[in-house]
Amino acid sequence: MRGPSAMAAAAPEDEDAALLxxxxxxxxxxxxxxxxxxxxxxLRQAWRMLGDETEAEDVAQEAMLRLWxxxxxxxxxxAKVSTWLYRVTHNLCIDRIRRRRPxxxxxxxxxxxxxxPSVLARLAEGERYKALAKEISNLPERQRQALVMRHFxxxxxxxxxxxxxxxxxxxxxxxxxxxxxxxxxxxxxxxxTEDD
Amino acid sequence: xxxxxxxxxxSEDAAVERMLARLGASASAAAPQPSEALxxxxxxxxxxxxxxxxxxxxxxxxxxxxxxxxxxVMLWFAGPRLAALALLLSLLGGLGAGYAxxxxxxxxxALLGGGGPxxxxxxxxxxx
Numbered sequence: 658m659r660g661p662s663a664m665a666a667a668a669p670e671d672e673d674a675a676l677l678x679x680x681x682x683x684x685x686x687x688x689x690x691x692x693x694x695x696x697x698x699x700l701r702q703a704w705r706m707l708g709d710e711t712e713a714e715d716v717a718q719e720a721m722l723r724l725w726x727x728x729x730x731x732x733x734x735x736a737k738v739s740t741w742l743y744r745v746t747h748n749l750c751i752d753r754i755r756r757r758r759p760x761x762x763x764x765x766x767x768x769x770x771x772x773x774p775s776v777l778a779r780l781a782e783g784e785r786y787k788a789l790a791k792e793i794s795n796l797p798e799r800q801r802q803a804l805v806m807r808h809f810x811x812x813x814x815x816x817x818x819x820x821x822x823x824x825x826x827x828x829x830x831x832x833x834x835x836x837x838x839x840x841x842x843x844x845x846x847x848x849x850t851e852d853d
Numbered sequence: 854x855x856x857x858x859x860x861x862x863x864s865e866d867a868a869v870e871r872m873l874a875r876l877g878a879s880a881s882a883a884a885p886q887p888s889e890a891l892x893x894x895x896x897x898x899x900x901x902x903x904x905x906x907x908x909x910x911x912x913x914x915x916x917x918x919x920x921x922x923x924x925x926v927m928l929w930f931a932g933p934r935l936a937a938l939a940l941l942l943s944l945l946g947g948l949g950a951g952y953a954x955x956x957x958x959x960x961x962x963a964l965l966g967g968g969g970p971x972x973x974x975x976x977x978x979x980x981x
Binding site: 680696710713811836 | 870872874876880886887891903
């Protein structure tokens with residue numbers, strides 16, 4: 658059996674899959690190594706979506722629990738472990754947001770938009786940054802997703818493409834259009850302020 | 854093909870890029886890091902899942918068949934071969950019996966060169 662230390666030479670994504678296989682074979686040290694690699698990202702993503710640290714911790718723990726349960730059934734090469742975990746974390750956050758709406762059944766509430774911009778707005782200092790956070794929330798969905806993944810989840814373009822199901826070139830195009838759109842709207846907002 | 858960007862557009866995009874980078878840095882700085890307590894909870898879950906899972910036991914112990922299973926496997930594997938061997942042996946045995954019977958009835962007596970009519974009668978009878 659390959660231990661976690663033997664994974665050092667593997668590509669990062671292969672390394673995740675190899676560690677998961679080690680865990681499925683009964684190697685508990687692989688669980689620690691995998692947690693150190695994936696838990697920070699899951700926690701950051703959940704916090705960005707939920708804006709609450711305690712809730713984010715619960716979601717990150719639940720997402721990791723699902724990963725442990727998935728380990729024996731994991732088929733290498735079909736999906737990246739980090740992509741799978743990102744999707745599970747996203748869905749768990751969406752479920753939490755739905756539950757926050759009083760008196761509504763979870764099934765009756767449509768999937769809410771990624772709430773990241775509202776969390777970002779709280780972090781923004783100064784009018785210009787608050788306006789930026791607001792304009793991010795007004796972007797078309799895929800542009801907003803690509804932008805949030807790039808600048809706030811710190812993902813590279815290939816990883817964004819994997820999550821959005823498109824090519825790297827398409828991701829670059831989405832990001833360029835998003836930036837152009839933001840620049841245009843911020844410029845218009847400033848002009849309106851000057852005119853007032 | 855998209856229109857080439859003007860210098861002004863390029864400058865505006867660069868400004869937005871800087872703002873996004875700064876906002877992203879603020880978000881990263883404010884984002885929580887996994888605490889020791891969270892890590893312990895996650896690893897506790899991993900241990901629980903591993904304990905629940907039969908596959909987590911050493912695979913060789915699970916795979917090793919019991920003596921009864923060994924016997925059935927051996928029988929399955931060797932059965933047709935044993936049957937073929939028995940058939941071959943019986944064929945050889947039959948041939949051997951035929952070969953052994955012939956000299957006793959005829960050739961042997963002929964070789965012995967029996968002298969009297971009685972022996973010749975026996976030899977003739979044995980040949981048929």
